[in-house]
Amino acid sequence: MSLDNLHVDALVVGGGIAGMQSALDLGDQGFQVALVECEPSIGGKMITLSKVFPTLDCCSCITTPKMSAVAHHPNIKLFTYCDVQSVQEADGGYRVNLVQKPRYVDASKCTGCRECEYACPITVPSPFDRGLGAYRTIRVPFSTAVPQVAVLDMDYCILCGKCEKVCAAKAVDFNQQPEPFEIQASTLVVASGFELTPLGAKKEYGGGKLRNVIDPLMMERFLAPTGPYGRVLRPGDGKEPTSIAYVQCAGSRDTTLGIEYCSRVCCMYAIKQAMLISGALPLAEITIYYMDIRTFGKGYEQFYQNAQAMGVEFIRGKVASIREDDDQNPVVKVELTEEGRTIERTHDLVVLSLGMVPVPGSNTALNLPLGSDKFIAIPAPNASPCATAHPGIFVTGAAMGPMDIVDSIVTASSAAAAASAYIREHKKEAVYA
Numbered sequence: 063m064s065l066d067n068l069h070v071d072a073l074v075v076g077g078g079i080a081g082m083q084s085a086l087d088l089g090d091q092g093f094q095v096a097l098v099e100c101e102p103s104i105g106g107k108m109i110t111l112s113k114v115f116p117t118l119d120c121c122s123c124i125t126t127p128k129m130s131a132v133a134h135h136p137n138i139k140l141f142t143y144c145d146v147q148s149v150q151e152a153d154g155g156y157r158v159n160l161v162q163k164p165r166y167v168d169a170s171k172c173t174g175c176r177e178c179e180y181a182c183p184i185t186v187p188s189p190f191d192r193g194l195g196a197y198r199t200i201r202v203p204f205s206t207a208v209p210q211v212a213v214l215d216m217d218y219c220i221l222c223g224k225c226e227k228v229c230a231a232k233a234v235d236f237n238q239q240p241e242p243f244e245i246q247a248s249t250l251v252v253a254s255g256f257e258l259t260p261l262g263a264k265k266e267y268g269g270g271k272l273r274n275v276i277d278p279l280m281m282e283r284f285l286a287p288t289g290p291y292g293r294v295l296r297p298g299d300g301k302e303p304t305s306i307a308y309v310q311c312a313g314s315r316d317t318t319l320g321i322e323y324c325s326r327v328c329c330m331y332a333i334k335q336a337m338l339i340s341g342a343l344p345l346a347e348i349t350i351y352y353m354d355i356r357t358f359g360k361g362y363e364q365f366y367q368n369a370q371a372m373g374v375e376f377i378r379g380k381v382a383s384i385r386e387d388d389d390q391n392p393v394v395k396v397e398l399t400e401e402g403r404t405i406e407r408t409h410d411l412v413v414l415s416l417g418m419v420p421v422p423g424s425n426t427a428l429n430l431p432l433g434s435d436k437f438i439a440i441p442a443p444n445a446s447p448c449a450t451a452h453p454g455i456f457v458t459g460a461a462m463g464p465m466d467i468v469d470s471i472v473t474a475s476s477a478a479a480a481a482s483a484y485i486r487e488h489k490k491e492a493v494y495a
Contacts, residue, residue, distance in 0.1 A: 067243065067244045067245070067246070068096060068139065068243075068244075068245045068246070069094075069245075069246045069247075070093075070094040070095060070096045070139070070245060070246070070247050070248075071088070071093035071094045071095065071247065071248050071249070071485050072085075072088050072093055072094075072095050072096070072247055072248065072249050072250070072251060072481050072485065073095070073096045073097075073098065073156070073158055073245055073247035073249075073250050073251070074088075074095060074096070074097045074098065074250075074251045074253060075098050075146060075250065075251070075252050075253060075254055075428075076098075076099065076106070076252065076253035076254045076255055076459070076461065077097055077098075077099030077101070077103075077104030077105065077106060077132075077140075077142070077253075078104075078105070078106020078107060078108060078253060078255045078459065078470075079106055079108045079125060079128070079459070079467060079470055079471060079474070080106075080253040080255070080458045080459025080460070080461075080470040080471065080473065080474040080477075081097060081099070081104075081106070081251070081253030081255075081458070081459070081474070082097070082104060082106075082128045082129065082131075082132050082474075083128070083470075083471050083474035083475060083478070084251045084253060084458055084474045084475070084477050084478040084481070085097045085132055085135075085138050085251075085478075086128065086131055086132060086135065086138070087474070087475050087478035087479070087482075088137075088251075088478050088481060088482060089135045089136075089137035089138045090137075091478075091482055092137065093137060093482065093485060094137055094139075095137055095138045095139070096138075096139045096141060096245050096247065097132060097138055097139070097140050097141065098141045098144050098146060098160060098245075099140075099141070099142045099143070099144065100143070100144065100145055101142065101143065101203070102142055102143045102165065102203045102207065102211070102213040103129075103142060103203045103204065103207035103208055103209070104129050104132060104133075104140070104142060104208050105125055105126075105129055105206075105207070105208065106255055107255060107256070107279070108121055108124075108125045108467060109121065109122065109125045109126070109129070109204070109206070110190060110279060110282060110283065110286070111282045111286065112282050112285035112286040112287070112289075112335075112338060113285075113334065113338065114334075114467055115330045115331065115333070115334040115362070115365060115466075116330070116334075116359070116361045116362055116364070116365035117361075118334070118337070118338075120287075121286075122206060122286075122287070122288070126206045129206070129208040130208060132208070133208045133209060140208075140209070141160070141162070142209060142211075143162065143163045143165055143213065144160050144161065144162050144163065145160065145161050145163065146158060146159075146160055146427045146428070147159045147160060147161055147242070147427055148427050149250070149427050149428055149429075152246065153246070154248070154488060155246060155247055155248040155249070155454065155488075156246070156247050156248075156249075156250055156454065156455070157244060157245075157246050158244065158245045158246070158247060158250070159242065159243075159244055160242070160243055160244070160245065161240050161241065161242050161243075162240065162241040162242075162243060163240055164216075164238035164239055164240055164241075165211065165212070165213045165214065165238065166200075166213070166214035166216060166219075166234065166235055166236055166238050167200070167211060167212045167213060167214060167233050167234055167235065167238075168232075168233045168234075168235050168238075169209065169211045169233075171231045171232060171233035172210075172211045172212055172231060172233040173231055173233075174202055174209075174210030174211060174212070175230070175231075176201070176202055176212070177228045177229060177230070178200045178201075178212055178225035178226075178228060178229050178234060179197075179198045179200055179201040179202065179212065179225075180198075180228075181224040181225050181227070181228040182198035182199050182200050182201070182224060182225055183220075183222065183224065184198065184199040184218055184219070184220060185197070185198060185199075186198075186199055186215065186218045188290070190203060190204050191283045191289070191290045192277070192279050192280045192283055194280060194283055194284075194289075194290045194291070194297060195283070195289075195290025195291075196290075199214060199215050199218045199219050199220075200212055200213070200214040200215070200219070200225045200234075201213070204288070205288060206288075212233070214234070221236065248454065248484070248485050248488060248489075249454045249455070249456065249481045249484050249485055250428075250454065250455045250456070251455075251456050251457070251458060251477050251478065251481055252428060252430070252438065252450070252455065252456070252457045252458070252461050253457075253458045253459045253461055253474065253477075254420075254421050254424035254425075254461045255421055255424075255459060255460050255461060256418040256419065256420065256421060256460035256461070256464070257418075257419055257420070257421050257422065258277055258278070258279065258313065258416040258417070258418065258419070259312070259313025259314070259319065259321060259416040259417045259418075259419055260313075260416075261275075261276075261277045261414065261416065263313055263319055263416075264312060264313070264316070264318075264319070264414075266382065266383040266384070267309065267312060267381070267383070267384045267414055268383075268384045268385065268386065268392070269312075269414050272384065272385075272386050272390075272392055272412075273296075273297050273298030273299075273390060274296050274297060274298040274386075274390055274391070274392055274410065274411050274412065275384060275392055275412045275413075275414060276297060276411070276412070276413055276414070277413070277414060277416050278328075278331055278332070278335065278413055278414070278415060278416060280297070280413075281294075281335050281339075281413050282335070285335065285338050285339070285342065293342065294339060294342055294343060296390075296410060296411050298390045299390060301410070302343065303343070303346060303409075303410035303411040304343075304345065304346050304347065304410055305346065305347045305349075305408070305409040305410045305411075306336075306339060306343075306346055306347070306348050306349070306409060306410065306411045306412075306413065307348075307349045307350070307351060307392070307394055307407070307409040307411070307412045307413070308332040308335075308336065308348075308349070308350040308351065308412075308413050308415055309351050309381045309384070309394070309412060309413070309414050309415060310328060310329060310332060310350065310351060310352040310353060310355075310415045311328070311352070311353050311415065311417075312381075312414035312415050312416055312417075313325070313414070313415075313416035313417035313419075314328060314416075314417030314418075314464075315353070315417075321417055321419065321435075322435075323417075323435050323463075323464065324356060324417075324464070325417035325418040325464040326356070326358070326418075326464045326465060326466065327418065327464065327465070327466045328415040328416070328417060329352070329355050329356050329357060329366075329415075330357065330359075330362060330365070330466065331415070332350055332413070332415045333350070333357075333365060333366055333369045333374070334365075335413070336348045336350060336369055336374045337368070337369050337372060337374070340372050340373065340374065347375070348373075348374045348375065349374075349375045349376075349377060349407070349409070350374060350375070350376050350377070351377050351379055351381050351394065351396055352376060352377070352378060352379075353378070353379075353380060353399070355376070359466065359468065377396070377398070378398070378399055378400050379396040379397050379398045379399050379400075380396065380397045380399060381394055381395070381396045381397075382395045382396065382397055382404070383395045384412060387408060391408050391409065391410055392408070392409055392410075392411070392412040393406055393407070393408050393409075394406065394407050394408075394409060394412065417464070418460055418464040419436070420432075420436050420437050420438075420461070421461075424461070425438065428455070430450050430451065430452060430455065430457075431450070431451045433463075435463060437460075437461065437462055437463045437464075438450060438457045438461055438462050439451065440457070440462060446480060447473070447476055448462070448473060448476050448477040448480050449480060453484075454484055454488075456477040456480050456481050456484075457477065458470070458473045458474045458476070458477035458478075459473060459474060
């Protein structure tokens with residue numbers, strides 16, 4: 063992809079499911095679109111998941127075709143592994159300054175053959191697998207990555223040159239440097255997504271210290287067909303767990319963390335994972351400790367009832383702390399709110415149902431007003447549900463607040479429709495000016 067200064071109708075920031083949907087909607091209307099993603103591949107969080115609730119459809123089966131459609135769309139220019147540096151108003155639109163981070167691989171030459179990966183002698187933890195699996199210092203990010211272009215992590219590279227020697231395309235380039243470039247766009251669609259509440263945010267739960275207390279995306283990788291182990295195991299010792307617990311509201315609805323809002327998806331993803339674990343480990347006992355179960359969407363309440371019918375145990379209570387016994391088993395101390403007493407129960411594995419928070423630094427270049435929840439604010443949600451305080455900049459997906467995949471796709475199409483109307487109106491004004 064050429065990094066010459068580019069003029070487009072719309073620039074979409076973020077290549078997750080919301081960003082891809084917005085880009086495809088705009089591209090299908092004939093607009094020229096630039097899609098910018100900070101990771102080496104598009105796909106966002108959704109490509110790492112196992113299945114979606116409440117239908118239990120395969121996530122990869124939904125996401126991969128959209129990734130391919132974006133990559134091959136004639137009206138969409140894809141820029142991966144790029145960071146947005148600044149955004150300024152200019153000529154009735156926006157001038158966006160970006161930096162192409164060095165892959166140390168020439169993307170125009172790389173064929174995705176993975177010979178460099180097979181030759182590399184250094185193995186490092188895989189961020190795609192939440193540190194559970196491993197991959198080589200130089201690698202294609204994951205099997206269905208788009209684009210299928212290798213990227214080298216220079217922090218771990220020992221410069222042995224083996225990857226360069228086996229690369230028939232001569233694509234490996236150890237001298238690559240960050241390359242700034244500029245895109246001018248009539249409108250922006252922000253789809254910067256979300257991060258989970260840090261695993262160790264609540265010290266009393268032992269996240270990040272107790273090996274068998276994990277976050278929900280780790281469990282997604284255990285359950286995914288492309289996961290690191292192909293089955294559910296305890297990270298601490300590799301044993302197959304027979305008792306698994308979920309702690310709800312472990313990163314939401316908590317004034318001590320400054321996260322007072324409900325993240326909306328936590329109850330449903332915990333129920334979904336519990337049902338999938340019941341299929342993968344039929345003899346496992348699964349317990350969900352909750353304050354309130356919030357199943358707000360179409361078919362969600364039935365999904366919850368199906369989990370109960372499958373034998374998932376729901377205990378209403380507030381988890382006070384989690385400690386570890388001599389066998390690395392998490393011991394959960396919980397106050398049973400309906401009974402007014404406190405108990406301790408031992409499990410093999412505990413999953414903290416963490417909430418959704420904005421991606422750190424995602425608004426630095428955009429400098430958009432934020433709401434009380436620190437997500438991008440929508441000044442008039444009833445009039446324009448995706449419009450920000452800056453004319454011509456629209457927001458979609460979890461960048462505007464916690465939401466599930468269905469709502470992310472709906473808001474993505476809404477943002478694309480608003481951006482389309484904005485572009486057409488300003489082109490009309492330019493004609494009559």
